[in-house]
Amino acid sequence: MAAYNIASGPASKFQRALNKPDTESTKIPKAVVSRLSLYLREMQQLLRENIATISSTKLGKRLGFTASQVRKDLAYFGQFGYPGIGYKCEEMVAEIRKILGTDRVWPVVLVGCGNLGQALLGYRGFSTQGFQVIAAVDVDQSVVGQKIEGLTIKHIDELTHLVESLGIRVAILAVPAKAVEAAVEHIVASGISGILNFAPVTLSLPRNIGLVEVDLARELEQLAFSVLQNAER
Amino acid sequence: MAAYNIASGPASKFQRALNKPDTESTKIPKAVVSRLSLYLREMQQLLRENIATISSTKLGKRLGFTASQVRKDLAYFGQFGYPGIGYKCEEMVAEIRKILGTDRVWPVVLVGCGNLGQALLGYRGFSTQGFQVIAAVDVDQSVVGQKIEGLTIKHIDELTHLVESLGIRVAILAVPAKAVEAAVEHIVASGISGILNFAPVTLSLPRNIGLVEVDLARELEQLAFSVLQNAER
């Protein structure tokens, strides 16, 4: 499984204590990062329920994981737990947000303002976790200049300028399949460092650009399959 | 990893030939099913490019998988390939759609017509793979009766009736976190067999109800993390 590369620069005190060479950095499996988001979500929920502290066993039960997995996952990033007590929710929320990078606001540009793009703009739920769509572009001159959700659509040729002047690092790609190639070229050229891709197309990007894919049709296919599987018994 | 249970009922000829007992059914890992959707998407793309036949090596390259993985994945479901030739795209598209269950039309009900729900309704991309949102419900009396995208919003109390009369098996859940519990009760009671959940909440459902989760905030968190990782090098 693909993995991220954590711990770079000079070896930390901890690494040196363990006598690990600089080059042997810790790999974080993608699956672990994905569960990290879930831990965050659940800890936020616990706080809403006025629960201050939780053990790996209980947290695991709520999420359907083993206690071992919870502890192992969290231990990738440091020693956050209190033996005999568990994890402090408020502390963990702050820690995980720091690790994920959502302890700050991320300005985002929407690329593609058709059906799906407008739908995504209408959904203000992104902002709850620190992502703010502050610019929107399209190739189609007939939509450029239109205002949706308080945002004026710009032409995609302005992308680089927008990205640089607004300090944008992340793009949401929501164009139809046939427009993907051109859009990706614009995005890469603009200096963007991450793409959330909603287009049902396999993207190949320079390795220094982050990529997360969401294909809603695919998710429904997975669901259809599982429904049929269940029905067969 | 969670897996689906395939092959039930009386043992197939094939199973008996292999002398496997009825109870030893083949498990399909979730990851395999997830890649199956990708194979489908890519084969459809190949057809658009007028490519009739593809080898596991080439298909793997396009998707970033090894040839072994492609062959192993597809072999879970039958012998579709032609030694010396590869896989016939048209045939595979039909086969995979049959396996996933998207060789038919799935009527879908949308539960929750707020921000996100309306956004999803506006996105007509579901229909391309055979999913049709034909009903929409909400708890809020003030939106009931409204028409969006040609669909009149009904009260959630009518869910069971809608599900039964329209033969709906799948619900898209798009309510805010605090409304999830009540909504899920309605859905379970209605006899729905699968939920595509957009609410950022861990659902626990009877095991005979299929579940796929999409949390857009979570996807952006994954992206933020990968951007930070890349930046660190």
Next chain:
DNA sequence: TAGATTGTTAATCGATTAACAATC
């Protein structure tokens, strides 16, 4: 036929789980 490519078995790799000393 020779070349290409499959389906499948065995080998490898990585991720999950169990167990337990250390800690509060």
Next chain:
DNA sequence: TAGATTGTTAATCGATTAACAATC
């Protein structure tokens, strides 16, 4: 202190990859 729970190592499990006989 006794009880609870962590972080981490070793054991287990499952998924991916390599290799190759069978096939077209």
